[in-house]
Amino acid sequence: MHPSTEKNRDSIYIALNYQNNIELSIIIPAKNEENSLEILYKSIINVLDCVEKSYEIIFINDGSTDNTQHIIEKINASDKRVVGIELRKSFGQTPALAAGIDHARGNVFVLMDADLQNDPKDIPRLLAKIDEGYDVVSGWRKDRKDKLITRRIPSIIANYCLAHLAKTPIHDLGCALKAYRRDILEGINIYGDMHRYLPIYARMRGAKIAEIVVTHHRRKFGKSKYGLSRVFKVVVDIFTIQFFAHFLTKPMRIFGTTGIVLAIIGTIMATYLALTKLIYGLQIGNRPLLIFSVLFILVGVQLVGLGILGELLSRNYFESQGRKTYSIKKLLS
Secondary structure (H helix, E strand, C coil): CHHHHHHHHHHHHHHHHHHCCCCCCEEEEECCCCHHHHHHHHHHHHHHHCCCCCEEEEEEECCCCCCCHHHHHHHHCCCCCCCEEEECCCCCHHHHHHHHHHHHCCCCEEEEECCCCCCCHHHHHHHHHHHHCCCCCEEEEECCCCCCHHHHHHEEEEEEEEHCCCCCCCCCCCCCCEEEEEHHHCCCCCCCCCCHHHHHHHHCCCCEEEECCEEEECCCCCCCCCCCHHHHHHHHHHHHHHHHHCCCCCCHHHHHHHHHHHHHHHHHHHHHHHHHHHCCCCCCCCCHHHHHHHHHHHHEEEEHHHHHHHHHHCCCCCCCCHCCCCCCCCCCC
């Protein structure tokens, strides 16, 4: 065989072997971050080249209108450890992360922002915790460099509510810098703004979670894409997470129980009014209590029906996808 052919074959083998043995995937969604990407890329490789792990860096262009895509292509051309994903339009941070996770090949995923507020120097510390046996390691921006009124105070309140309601020991769910074992994210489909709450969903699957204090830098370029409007989204998210945490596999518990209680209250009120009419001959047609009794009974019946529909949908959700209502960490046979 010709030496050059043998050399090419060896090169292809090494490349394929590298692709199949990637230990770490750095997943970074970016929208209009042309000024940050090259700086971030150089910082990451300076850190990871000192870590004895094979890695890839995945940049996801979430519908940028600036030069972000060109920068990603330029970096990819110079370093094949860099993967570039361009979305057709701006779908949002959660779908962008989902695209990165779906195409990641590593055994551990590290998620981070592209705006240089997360520090790549914290990545080895996240990985050290993963090596200790944790499934999820979340960053905590204890000394946060954001605006007090519009960012920090709403975040503190939201994190307190979410952490206590979901019983997840994390101070800063909004911190983008997190590390996950691959297997803990497999089977979790993320929608809406769900990426912030991945540790909560991971805990539902029995994940072992740790949190470490990480460095947070002031934003150097552009402006934040979040504001006070996030507060209202968080309120909705609280209810969504509570439902998924406690009632996804048993929706009848919440809808059925509430419906039965309302129907009983309505029936008691209606019975009282009927007895008042029959025994004392009083007029009840113009009494507000009559309206409330009918309303409570109707709403109660509807909620019970909704609970039954929820049970059917829950079963369809798991059975149609062949999914289980449990997650196995280890199987010994």
